[in-house]
Amino acid sequence: AQKITQTQPGMFVQEKEAVTLDCTYDTSDPSYGLFWYKQPSSGEMIFLIYQGSYDQQNATEGRYSLNFQKARKSANLVISASQLGDSAMYFCAMREGLSGANSKLTFGKGITLSVRP
Amino acid sequence: GAVVSQHPSRVICKSGTSVKIECRSLDFQATTMFWYRQFPKQSLMLMATSNEGSKATYEQGVEKDKFLINHASLTLSTLTVTSAHPEDSSFYICSARVIRTGTPYGEQYFGPGTRLTVT
Numbered sequence: 341a342q343k344i345t346q347t348q349p350g351m352f353v354q355e356k357e358a359v360t361l362d363c364t365y366d367t368s369d370p371s372y373g374l375f376w377y378k379q380p381s382s383g384e385m386i387f388l389i390y391q392g393s394y395d396q397q398n399a400t401e402g403r404y405s406l407n408f409q410k411a412r413k414s415a416n417l418v419i420s421a422s423q424l425g426d427s428a429m430y431f432c433a434m435r436e437g438l439s440g441a442n443s444k445l446t447f448g449k450g451i452t453l454s455v456r457p
Numbered sequence: 458g459a460v461v462s463q464h465p466s467r468v469i470c471k472s473g474t475s476v477k478i479e480c481r482s483l484d485f486q487a488t489t490m491f492w493y494r495q496f497p498k499q500s501l502m503l504m505a506t507s508n509e510g511s512k513a514t515y516e517q518g519v520e521k522d523k524f525l526i527n528h529a530s531l532t533l534s535t536l537t538v539t540s541a542h543p544e545d546s547s548f549y550i551c552s553a554r555v556i557r558t559g560t561p562y563g564e565q566y567f568g569p570g571t572r573l574t575v576t
Contacts, residue, residue: 447500
């Protein structure tokens with residue numbers, strides 16, 4: 341079974357509107373972390389936001405927030421007030437067993453977001 | 458945030474030659490370094506995990522004799538693609554992890570990537 345599932349093939353959003361990018365995950369480890377990364381066409385991976393499995397509140401970082409629903413095993417990224425520069429590929433990732441220095445980051449397939457002016 | 462550099466950013470080589478890619482953590486000492494491979498419009502696939510002074514741990518299906526990883530210091534890891542073939546053409550991304558007080562999950566930073574084209 342896939343550990344990280346991103347099924348939206350491509351998303352379009354009007355500038356200044358909010359958009360939600362879906363991510364579901366699968367793990368039996370009680371200790372894990374969920375990450376979202378942005379990859380523009382230049383290729384660099386930009387860290388956006390992190391949610392720990394024990395965190396009581398949803399993570400927020402500026403215009404990014406994570407809608408963490410632990411029972412449903414979903415960690416959707418919400419981008420508010422979209423900007424043209426938000427057009428990029430977005431990856432959801434998970435790390436199981438956070439205490440291990442070598443624990444791996446597993447990525448989903450990614451979602452392409454296009455912001456329309 | 459911390460900076461990870463990769464060199465070269467782009468390389469074209471002939472089939473049968475070897476190519477070395479360097480990954481450096483510029484302002485921190487990395488606990489662990491990772492090498493990923495990414496095909497166009499696809500996800501990042503982990504190739505190997507390495508720690509300074511130890512042999513790298515390769516993921517299943519990755520040929521360790523073809524993709525040589527050397528982790529010489531806490532700030533430098535190299536990936537050498539030996540006897541490159543056109544199917545090795547890809548985007549290679551390194552990542553460095555550091556565990557600091559206050560970040561129990563460890564922070565992982567990515568290099569800008571190296572685009573390898575084998576002709």
